[in-house]
Amino acid sequence: xxxxxxxxxxxxxxxxxxxxxxxxxxxxxxxxxxxxxxxxxxxxxxxxxxxxxxxxxxxxxxxxxxxxxxxxxxxxxxxxxxxxxxxxxxxxxxxxxxxxxxxxxxxxxxxxxxxxxxxxxxxxxxxxxxxxxxxxxxxxxxxxxxxxxxxxxxxxxxxxxxxxxxxxxxxxxxxxxxxxxxxxxxxxxxxxxxxx
Numbered sequence: 001x002x003x004x005x006x007x008x009x010x011x012x013x014x015x016x017x018x019x020x021x022x023x024x025x026x027x028x029x030x031x032x033x034x035x036x037x038x039x040x041x042x043x044x045x046x047x048x049x050x051x052x053x054x055x056x057x058x059x060x061x062x063x064x065x066x067x068x069x070x071x072x073x074x075x076x077x078x079x080x081x082x083x084x085x086x087x088x089x090x091x092x093x094x095x096x097x098x099x100x101x102x103x104x105x106x107x108x109x110x111x112x113x114x115x116x117x118x119x120x121x122x123x124x125x126x127x128x129x130x131x132x133x134x135x136x137x138x139x140x141x142x143x144x145x146x147x148x149x150x151x152x153x154x155x156x157x158x159x160x161x162x163x164x165x166x167x168x169x170x171x172x173x174x175x176x177x178x179x180x181x182x183x184x185x186x187x188x189x190x191x192x193x194x195x196x
Contacts, residue, residue: 001034018150018154043123043127048075081183085177090110099165101157101161104154112151123135123138147169
C-alpha cells in the first residue's frame with residue numbers, strides 16, 4: 001500500500017476505495033507501520049509547532065505560547081494515546097459487530113477506524129495555526145461519513161444496521177478521543193509556561 005494514493009483515494013473516491021481496502025490482506029503491525037503511525041503524527045507535530053512556535057493570538061496581548069517542554073510532553077502523550085485509541089476503538093467496534101448483525105475481524109475494524117480517521121489526521125495540519133484548528137471538526141464529520149461508507153464492505157453490515165452501528169461506534173470513538181484530549185491536557189498542563 002502506498003500512503004499518498006491511499007490517502008487521496010479514501011478522501012476523494014471512498015465508495016470505490018472501501019471495497020479495495022476490504023479485500024486487502026494485512027495485519028495490525030503492517031497497518032500501523034505503513035499508515036497509522038505516519039498519519040497520526042500529523043496532528044501531534046503540527047499542534048506542537050502551532051502552540052510552541054506560532055502561538056494562539058490574544059487581542060491586545062500578543063500570542064500565547066506553550067513552553068517547548070510542555071509542548072513536547074503534549075506531543076508525545078497525544079501521539080501515543082492516539083495510537084492506543086485507534087486499536088481500542090477497533091477492538092470495541094469488532095466486539096459490537098454481532099449486535100448489529102455484522103461480522104468482521106479486529107483487523108477489518110482497525111482498517112475501518114484508520115482509514116475513516118484520515119480526514120481528521122490530514123486536517124491536523126490546521127494545528128499549525130491554532131485558531132484554525134476548530135475547522136478540524138469538519139474533517140471529523142467527513143470521517144463519520146467515511147465510516148458510514150466503510151461499514152458494509154469491511155464489517156458486512158446490513159443496510160438497516162449501518163446507521164445504528166455507525167452512531168454507537170462514533171460515540172465510542174469520540175469518547176476515546178475526548179479521553180486522549182483530557183489526559184494530554186492534564187499531563188501537559190502541569191508546568192505549562194506561557195510566553196507572550
